[in-house]
Amino acid sequence: MQHHGPMNSPLPPGEPLGAEHARLLDSPSHDAPWRLWGPYLSGRQWGTVREDYSAEGNAWSEFPFDQAVSRAYRWGEDGLGGISDRFGFLNFSVALWNGKDPILKERLFGLTNEEGNHGEDAKEYWWALDGTPTHSWMQWLYRYPQAEFPYEQLRRENRERTRDEREFELGDTGILDANEFFDVTMTYAKAGPDDMCIRVSATNHGPAAAPLHALPTVWLRNTWSWGVDDRVTELREIRRNGRPPRGYRAAEVTHGFLGRYVLAASGAPTALFCDNETNARHVFGDAALANHSLYPKDSINQRVVHGRRHAVNPGGYGSKCSFWYHWDSVAPGETVTVDLRLATGDPGLEWFGEPFEEVLGARRGEADEFYGHVIDASLDDADRHVARRAYAGLLWGKQLYRYDVRQWMVGDPVGPAVAESRKHGRNEHWKHLALADVISMPDEWEYPWFAAWDLAFHTIPLAHVDPEFAKEQLLLMCREWAMAPNGQLPAYEWEFGDVNPPVHAWAAWHVYRIDGYRDREFLTRVFTKLLLNFAWWVNRKDANGSNLFEGGFLGMDNIGLFNRSAPLPPGFRLEQSDATSWMAFYCQQMLKIALELARTDKAWDDVATKFLEHFLSIAQAMRHFGSSDKSLWHEEDGFYYDVLVQPDGRAPHMRVRSMVGLLPILGATEIPSWVVEECPDVTSRFQWLQERRPELVKPLLARDDGKMLLTLVPPKRLRRILERMFDSEEFLSPYGIRSLSAATRQAVTATLGGETVSIEYEPGESRTGMFGGNSNWRGPVWFPTNVLLADKLRTYGRYFGDDFRIEIPTGSGDWRTLDQAADVIDGGLTALFRPVDGRRPSDGKRIESSADPLWSEHPTFSEFFDGDTGEGLGATHQTGWTALVAHLLNPRLPPDPRTMGWA
Template structure:
């Protein structure tokens, strides 16, 4: 797996961990940052997940399908969880989880209102570190909801720093570190530092709890936590645990700075508070899930179980005053006990050793000569990917039907969300787009995550791509699941592109993986052809295709009877799909000639799509506007009249991604494909130059491209125009030529759109997405890859002007390099020490500027981070750029 690399301790652990249940993967930061407000926990009649289990209920309810917490740690099945709780002596509740606004509450949709950073993390979770910034004054929950509720789509969000609560650095930086002495021996170190000017009180309450699996009428076995009876009141505090699957465990807390108190309760819903005393069964626990909160924050001495046993507990350290600049550290150790003696290596030694091994591992991952700053950016991006792995439990038929011991869900649920996905049953650790805003997988997001993941954990990257194709995830009709709010939504088919990237990053050697992906994509491809090309024209539809509000209207909504939208981006996605399948089939055919015919099949499909894009012949729609020299979506009415939508957006740039290089060896190793090439070019000589580009006449190296040379140069001219798509920080999703707006009239209806470099000024898609100007990493990665492919083959030696109008000529490969450098440059400190990608609401200063932040997308003019504030999923592609400055080898 690590051919050509030095074998560090972490590489050795990875080589022993090519399985989702491998020993070193058994414990990890798999606890969600938010379980409340998710579809899985929604048992309402109307599908309003935000309202059914709101934040205000999160500390009172036992979750059904998962858990959440600060810096959470759990086993791979999520049975036993460990997370941090804090209290500053002023908040009205324990700080147990990240707070944020729901989609209806935020003027730009859901939005976390906290500050935290993933500092480090290795793929086996042998070492991980996470930082949370905890205010010393009472957290302004009500103020954040109230003020944001008054703001419209055209106004900025009201953030935690805007309240003044963090002024003069009046906060604790709380760093949580996990380090494994062995697969079943996890050390946890928690350090809180007072950065404020005055002494401040602090309560540290790391909590241990079992996920509630016993209240649903499916399995009444109840695990147990209890204080070790042998504890004599001095030295470390030892809590024992027993679980029918995990066996026996212990959690030991050191007696520093003082011996902690222990509080026990049960991970069960507080029925009395939520529904009244009459709702509490006779044999129900007297110590429900919020007992620790009531004991600590509200001083209820009898809130917790005096027997010191239950299914949830907290170690309670109370430091009356932490001096300015002072740090307080507490330590825990979670150990599986099956046949193991007590750990011998001191906890502090384990943490130091694993930290150094993380340094050695990333020194080997990063290319020689990587600057110290770029190394920091990449490591932080990789850390976010590791902390973004979350246990995802969702059995759709069980969720629809409800549980035997609970009230039956409303019958309306059976005709509601995800009713067509009753085969889906997932219980896996999955790479999530974001810790808080998106604590659920999205298949096309995940495909992008896998590309940077392949640099540090190729097995996990490949397993994630394959998982989305397994029979318990992929629909029997061949569709890949979109995301839990609606698995039937249509996301772009980027799986083949990502699979080829991962295969190449891993050294072009795992043909078993490649074969498994190609087989599953052979099932997915007909779904697209049958569902999204109803006219058989090879021009595709698809709906919003992940780019939400990029168009003049909501492309996910049905059009009036008889109308259809022929989409430039849908057609481009399918052309790219064909080319990646062709390339993978070519690779497989080198060892198994049967794949030669599969390669030919996808060449045929690609040529048909490319010809349709060229508008050769008659009877279908042209997506190329010769006058505007750009690709557009086209609306077709019931009479066949066409209405091009003259918007210059990412929709029209994506045809550039339909490009692939055919290796020289194909000519003599794959006769079926070669014969087809020769026969097709002899039958269609007028198309050969348009679709089969060569750098020099007679050269055997060919480049397949969806766009001809004239279209390519015209599109690239707009791509590299700073007045259009080229920003100082990458490629915009909408041309800045639309700064003053554009209005289009179709059938008497006026539709408008305007370049908006920042947050959306529209309520479309809840106002929580904006493709109308900002820079998005995933599509930038696709364009950069396409430019490299073109520049290495048909475009080799050619130059283009960058920026357009500057007179500065660069090769196509140099253009790709510069776009990458602009993207990475967003995260590098500027002259004032502030990184352009830092969100506006982050204060400046040493304590803030030290931390790169990976946002969902970035301001089209300034590069400031926007949207979800911890999107170290696809935005972690910045680490891919740093690790592959010249693109991936052996294309």
């Protein structure tokens, strides 16, 4: 097998690829056999909008954690480090019991938005250890306490804390202090596309022997209880002459779509069967309700935890099956292991033993070989470890997402009547959306639903390991069953109509680049659909045709003085610096793609012209809009601000220095010299503008050697913005660029419609409940915006060269090039994961900062980071966009090898 194109650091032509690369080349599409099975089982299905059928639309209270053990899901399933087929018909996971908990540990626990002092929050410890893109090899670790899990203590302590206090975590309870826990590792190795070797191993790290129950579980998603599919499929225990086979236990299922599968479990565990049906009497507290099954979903829990022998089906069949292993005493340091195999063939002892070990060994070796190509050999062991864990988190974050909004809104044929309020509430304008796809999630527990702008950033590191999947994700958001007919991209299930930053084109370009500038079909497909999205932005978010934009939410939840998604008082209009900057950025990315496509298809030449002219109009509006004295630029402060246009025509600046005012930097794109000859329409139109509208062409800078730069920010303004950005008293932290200037430690206040609003620097967790209170853009460092800023500084640096230098930090006397300035940002981000005196800054004061290798070997990929200390905050498995650290750690790709025209 020969190398057919680059992954991250491109391999020399002709270098042979390993087995995993070969599988990838044979699996270009989502329906390839090697992609049928993967970690597609969600980390959390309860508390999601999909499962919310309430009139009030409160997803957290409609389907809480406590009901998940007994209530069947409508749209998906969840579990601990589990797998499923890509349609979610058949699922596998493990349940655990320490002999003390009130319920089996079948899923991760966390607080709802109302229970946490900073919104929803997982209260467990788990890590994605490893994985390959075809899921031929995967490992996942869960840390299970030996003491009774403190469900109520975690709820109570966090409920009693204010937003000014730290969150109360599982590690704060003290039950893990003496390492009194089991590390439970799930290992998956595919012997073939539909043959999975599974190992569940548990190590006692505590000082004393402890009991453990492990229940590897296979079950069918309930598709039959809703009146849309009456086919009921069952798992049945395999017996020989009425007896279980010698040396293993097994259950088989013949599914109408998947065909026949067998799960075989080594040894002699007890096979327990029940049905994936709701225990209505228990869930809804009404003894008069009839259960559809004598053995509902929680029956195995009843059998193991409460000892009720008659709770499970004695006939050995049902839609849910667990193999029950029990160790009365696992010694300190001892590891107990269970081997299973999920496959289509006939089971036998030959499924285990040496053949099983050979598969595990081969796949582990192939994973090492694969990452030997993907991760540059020049990285030290610590950086390689972080990068590989980041890729593992990304790959484990691939989850099946099923949601048909129309079906959800009208309700099911079988079930309670749908409240009228639901038909005119959440997502009422998104009835076309019908997804049943494997999608990269922001965080497997806190955000087990896609978010369009997060997803765009995911595709950059994903393209290092699986460019086809990265491209598929970008195209999926543009398909007819996702994108709205008017061109809007869906935001996230809580409100698909919210507006997120338009970063799709930027991501598509970078994926195209990482993949070797070779897949023009992909680039054409995504560009064509994004033309619709661009038109939506122009038609809906430019209220008065001024080329200034009022984007609203725009991803950065609480960054403004007030909720920018909420309606303003009559007669007021907010001209947003970031919305306008995002559109200029979007326009430039579309221009870049159009120029690239025009090199081989001149039909795109005049499309490129359209984006050039549109950008020039936006740039002019940024300088002056309305009457000639109004501008988003504040000359005295040397910064861009939002402007609040009032009914009397006054337009004061909202003088809050935040990421909003840094984003104009994103409006910078190189124009290669070949454009003059290869894109005649662009060239002639620009010449016409130079002659007839010279005021418009100011943003295009040109050097004597033919290099050109299209920029929203003139060089003098760029210097002034960067003085602020690299001032350690304002934006520059040791770990990147803060989202709000630290100079705002003294609150900024304003009056709007008779109401006084304020904002102040909050480097850590949010102290307000705006947008749920579980994220914070008022000071912390965020990966996505930092990566974009560094990317654009390099663009400026390639044009201005080494003569353009800035002081970093401001006032230090240390002058650096713009490329070096970008390195400062990237270096700050990577420093979050590089130990200082044995501890990573991102681990902060949490238990993960322990010097004990049991904790220190596991980096946490947090959602955002404290603007002063670097401590990771928010969601704890945001790989996700924090996996961009792998993109930063690996050396950058060289320029376009064909022409050196793009960078």
